[in-house]
Amino acid sequence: MPISGFPEWLPPQRMIEQYVLDKIRSTFELYGFAPLETRAVEPLETLLSKGETSKEVYLLHRLQDSSGASASSSSDDQLGLHFDLTVPFARFVTENHGKLVFPFRRYQIQKVWRGERPQEGRYREFLQADIDVVNRDTLPFHFDTEMPLVIGDVFRSLPIPRATILVNNRKVCEGFYRGLGLADTAQVLRTVDKLDKIGPEKVAALLAETAGATDAQAQACLRLAEISATDGSFVDAVRKLGVTDPLLDEGLAELLQVVEAANEHAPGLIRAELKIARGLDYYTGTVYETQLQGYERAGSICSGGRYETLASVGNTRFPGVGISIGVSRMLGLLFGQNAISVSRSVPTAVVVAVPAEEQRAECIRIASALRRRGIPAEVAPTAAKFGKQIQFADRRGIPYVWFPGSPDTVKDIRSGDQVEADPTTWTPPAADLRPTITGI
Structure with a gap:
């Protein structure tokens, strides 16, 4: 109460x-x-x-x-x-x-x-x-x-x-x-x-x-x-x-x-x-x-x-x-x-999608590599369909979803643009790295 x-x-x-x-x-x-x-x-x-x-x-x-x-x-x-x-x-x-x-x-x-x-x-x-x-x-x-x-x-x-x-x-x-x-x-x-x-x-x-x-x-x-x-x-x-x-x-x-x-x-x-x-x-x-x-x-x-x-x-x-x-x-x-x-409800800049639970350890390694470089990242909570994992990010205002694969790709879910990416080198634009505070 x-x-x-x-x-x-x-x-x-x-x-x-x-x-x-x-x-x-x-x-x-x-x-x-x-x-x-x-x-x-x-x-x-x-x-x-x-x-x-x-x-x-x-x-x-x-x-x-x-x-x-x-x-x-x-x-x-x-x-x-x-x-x-x-x-x-x-x-x-x-x-x-x-x-x-x-x-x-x-x-x-x-x-x-x-x-x-x-x-x-x-x-x-x-x-x-x-x-x-x-x-x-x-x-x-x-x-x-x-x-x-x-x-x-x-x-x-x-x-x-x-x-x-x-x-x-x-x-x-x-x-x-x-x-x-x-x-x-x-x-x-x-x-x-x-x-x-x-x-x-x-x-x-x-x-x-x-x-x-x-x-x-x-x-x-x-x-x-x-x-x-x-x-x-x-x-x-x-x-x-x-x-x-x-x-x-x-x-x-x-x-x-x-x-x-x-x-x-x-x-x-x-x-x-x-x-x-x-x-x-x-x-x-x-x-x-x-x-x-x-x-x-x-x-x-x-x-x-x-x-x-x-x-x-x-x-x-x-x-x-x-x-x-x-x-x-x-x-x-x-x-x-x-x-x-604030531009999003969590600090996270990128969600690492989980294709299957058996691959969660690899997804955690990707997120860890991003965090070591100062990029706020989290791993999706479940290995649901990718559409639902994108919705999970979208509801929180998180701009990027990372898809593990050969090669890995990262998607800007606002524009739909998707590019190949390496967790040891990829960096989001500075404006997306942290939540943005704005006034009217």
């Missing part, structure tokens, strides 16, 4: 996923990020201290502890499955900082778990692909400008709709709110982050209720959130609102650097969007979200930001910046619209 929110892709979808992961991994490594995998569980107190996550954390425990007591009384209740990869990464850095060379660049591709309401593209178990850079004491800002460039290269390598990275800086928002006279800037940020979900009127009412905002202050917050630009013009737009604060100035300068760097490397990739806040409390500066063209209503498929205080040992801080691709989320949306497909 399917369990809502826990996707299980069919083999063709899984092949697409693996292709996407290979592209992500290779791009991350081109930028010098090293691989890392952390444990699936973290102490519950760690997970609950990182934003509005208390309703989303899955607890981990045994059915009974060693004394036979019920699960609710077991100390294992203090472990939860991680809801993102940034929190466990920060913990890993603090535990291993003496063994790491800083700045430390890592990528991590793992499952995470969140107990949220399942819907299209939103799951309770899903795959994320993260990159982060952390440093000891201070992290130069140029790493914030690099994150969108890496992600832009990833998305351009995939047959998916055009991606736009939306970027903001929490210092802009917090400085603006401070300049307005709003003290609880964290609460204002969390409320404004709900803008797309509940709309401006409800956000304004919530600002009054939870942050003590006057109507004028709430309207100013909404006007800031309306500012959007693909170039540096957002700076003037903010200035025209007439609010001043040193933190606001710092945030505008940083955000301008990110936008200008992206426009030089990949024009059209990035857009300053001043309503972006991100719901997790550990972000302190730059924040990113990413939309796919045609799927804007589904929200962000790649998010992240700068964090200054998430990892520390004594008086030593390890500030970082990172961004995470929601691989399952992105693919779930594309699968739902049949917007990405």
